[in-house]
Amino acid sequence: MSLLIRNARVLDPxxxxxxxxxxxVENGEIHSMGxxxxxxxxxxxxxxxxQWLIPGAVDLGxxxxxxxxDHKATLATETSAAAASGVTTLCYxxxxxxxxxxxxxxxxxxxxxxxxxxxxxxxxxxxxxxLAGETLSNMGGLKxxxxxxxxxxxxxxxxxxxxxxxxxxxxxxxxxxxxxxLEHALANKGFMHEGAVSTRLGLPGIPAAAETVAVAQxxxxxxxxGTRVHFCRLSAAGSVRLLRQAKQSGLAVSADVAAxxxxxxxxxxxxxxxxxHVRPPLRAExxxxxxxxxLADGTIDAICSDHQPHETDAKLAPFQQTEPGIAGxxxxxxxxxxxxxxxxLSGLEALNKITFQPARIIGxxxxxxxxxxxxxxxxFDPDALWTFTLETMRSQGKNxxxxxxxxxxxxxxxxxxxxxVYSAT
Numbered sequence: 001m002s003l004l005i006r007n008a009r010v011l012d013p014x015x016x017x018x019x020x021x022x023x024x025v026e027n028g029e030i031h032s033m034g035x036x037x038x039x040x041x042x043x044x045x046x047x048x049x050x051q052w053l054i055p056g057a058v059d060l061g062x063x064x065x066x067x068x069x070d071h072k073a074t075l076a077t078e079t080s081a082a083a084a085s086g087v088t089t090l091c092y093x094x095x096x097x098x099x100x101x102x103x104x105x106x107x108x109x110x111x112x113x114x115x116x117x118x119x120x121x122x123x124x125x126x127x128x129x130x131l132a133g134e135t136l137s138n139m140g141g142l143k144x145x146x147x148x149x150x151x152x153x154x155x156x157x158x159x160x161x162x163x164x165x166x167x168x169x170x171x172x173x174x175x176x177x178x179x180x181x182l183e184h185a186l187a188n189k190g191f192m193h194e195g196a197v198s199t200r201l202g203l204p205g206i207p208a209a210a211e212t213v214a215v216a217q218x219x220x221x222x223x224x225x226g227t228r229v230h231f232c233r234l235s236a237a238g239s240v241r242l243l244r245q246a247k248q249s250g251l252a253v254s255a256d257v258a259a260x261x262x263x264x265x266x267x268x269x270x271x272x273x274x275x276x277h278v279r280p281p282l283r284a285e286x287x288x289x290x291x292x293x294x295l296a297d298g299t300i301d302a303i304c305s306d307h308q309p310h311e312t313d314a315k316l317a318p319f320q321q322t323e324p325g326i327a328g329x330x331x332x333x334x335x336x337x338x339x340x341x342x343x344x345l346s347g348l349e350a351l352n353k354i355t356f357q358p359a360r361i362i363g364x365x366x367x368x369x370x371x372x373x374x375x376x377x378x379x380f381d382p383d384a385l386w387t388f389t390l391e392t393m394r395s396q397g398k399n400x401x402x403x404x405x406x407x408x409x410x411x412x413x414x415x416x417x418x419x420x421v422y423s424a425t
Contacts, residue, residue: 001418002026004039008048008379012055013352014368023053025375028417033371048379051412054351055367056088056376057333058358060256061232061304063325064090064121067108068098073309073396075109078329079118081394083422085330086411087305088376089120089359089366095153100125101137103145110146118421120376122148122362124178127166133157136166139173148362149230151178154279160217167227176228176361181214181239182280191320193283197266203319206281212238219246222253230361231255233306235280237290244299254361255299257291258306259335260326264288264401274315274322275401278306292344295353302358305332309397327397331388333380334407341408375418384410 003025010021010033022037023030031040039045059082065073082090092109094100100109106123113121125142127150129135139150150170157163170177187210192198194205215231219242222229234240234255246253260278265285268276276282294300308325315322336354339345345353359367366376388405390398414422 002040002043003418004037004043004045005048005053006045008051008053010053010369011347011351012369013348014356015370016348017369018348025418028375030369030371030373030375052380052382053369054378054380055355055369056378056414057086057354058089058364058367059087059305059307059329059332060091060302060358060361061093062090062307062329063093063095065098065309066112072311075112076116077394077396078309079113079116081329083118083414084394084411086333086378086380086414087119087329088414088416089122089364091148091362092121092123093153094124094126094131094151096131096155099131101129103141106142106145106147119416120366122364124149124151126150127152127170127177131155133162136169139169139175143173143175149176149178154180154182156184164221164225167221167225171225171227176230178230178232179218180232181211181218183210183213186210186213191277192269193266193281195266195284197269201269201272208236208238208283208287211236211280212242215239215242219251222251228252233258233280234291234300235261235283235287237287240290240294240299247299254301256302256304257295257300259303259328259332261291262288262339263335268401272319273401274319275399277319277322277324278326279324296344302361303336303353304358305329309395310399312398315399325399326401327393327395327399329395330393331400331402333411334409337409375415377415378411379413380409381412382409386410
């Protein structure tokens with residue numbers, strides 16, 4: 001397919017480009033960029049005046065559920081939601097019930113996603129067998145099958161020696177380890193951030209130290225093993241400080257934050273709202289401010305959706321019995337652009353956190369608009385005003401606390417390798 005996008009404001013964080021120009025796409029790649037380009041004969045022409053052309057977003061944390069937890073969501077529903085939300089690359093997160101132990105499981109996930117053709121799905125494999133934290137997985141086989149990283153998710157290791165050996169084995173295969181930092185003994189089956197609000201509500205709390213202690217342990221093991229580590233879903237101010245120090249000392253470490261952690265705090269649980277039951281928990285306002293500062297100074301590399309779709313019943317029980325997680329794909333780009341509106345980040349800086357930087361973390365060439373790059377592109381109308389509602393969500397999971405939030409700017413078209421996968425009209 002040939003495509004010519006005219007008069008778009010091209011925003012490419014990878015190159016720092018911010019200019020109005022034409023972009024020509026041929027055979028799934030960006031053929032040329034500039035002013036008054038002549039497209040190929042028969043090319044579809046889109047006049048993108050007053051619109052932005054941005055790279056498709058790269059989401060580092062999506063719990064896509066299928067195969068194994070299809071009652072919560074499927075690759076068909078979630079990649080459809082991704083396309084409509086300007087997300088063209090998704091990192092498949094393994095979890096109990098949908099873990100990734102071998103190449104056959106990797107191939108099945110890739111075949112299912114390829115059949116949909118709406119998004120690139122990059123698989124993160126298990127670092128231990130069935131995420132049980134005891135026996136190491138066949139990481140070499142997982143890498144050969146296409147896994148971009150390995151993780152144990154939120155599941156604990158049997159002990160630190162197993163974690164050390166897992167990190168050493170991952171290093172021999174040049175695999176990044178995705179770490180969800182949590183010291184389970186300190187978390188002690190809590191449900192929300194430990195503080196004044198948890199005391200008032202009478203709910204068991206999870207102290208910020210449960211995260212920061214785990215970050216400190218992992219950083220120590222990094223120095224011992226030389227492992228490349230990516231910290232997932234930071235939530236605490238202490239973790240940001242530790243990460244900043246680690247980067248200053250030259251450790252090969254990166255980190256992300258879930259978009260909802262930048263806007264919600266423990267006070268949003270004052271009415272026991274199960275839609276705000278997340279892991280890690282929503283923390284204090286001081287933690288939220290530290291996360292924003294970490295984004296602004298580059299300590300935190302990426303913003304992700306931490307997309308966790310659930311069936312309706314999973315959020316209908318009393319708070320302590322509900323399952324944690326927000327269906328966040330469809331609010332990733334809108335919430336990120338809010339950081340531009342409030343002055344936290346510039347437009348290019350914000351887009352960098354959801355395109356080029358997450359792509360770099362998984363070793364992908366996605367997240368850029370340059371000649372010969374794959375044409376994973378999004379046309380974004382910065383002036384569109386709209387209200388987010390659960391009824392219009394494309395995800396199978398309707399568990400979002402952002403219902404009735406008003407946003408400015410929306411996706412009008414999404415292209416995957418130059419092929420249209422979503423159009424608002």
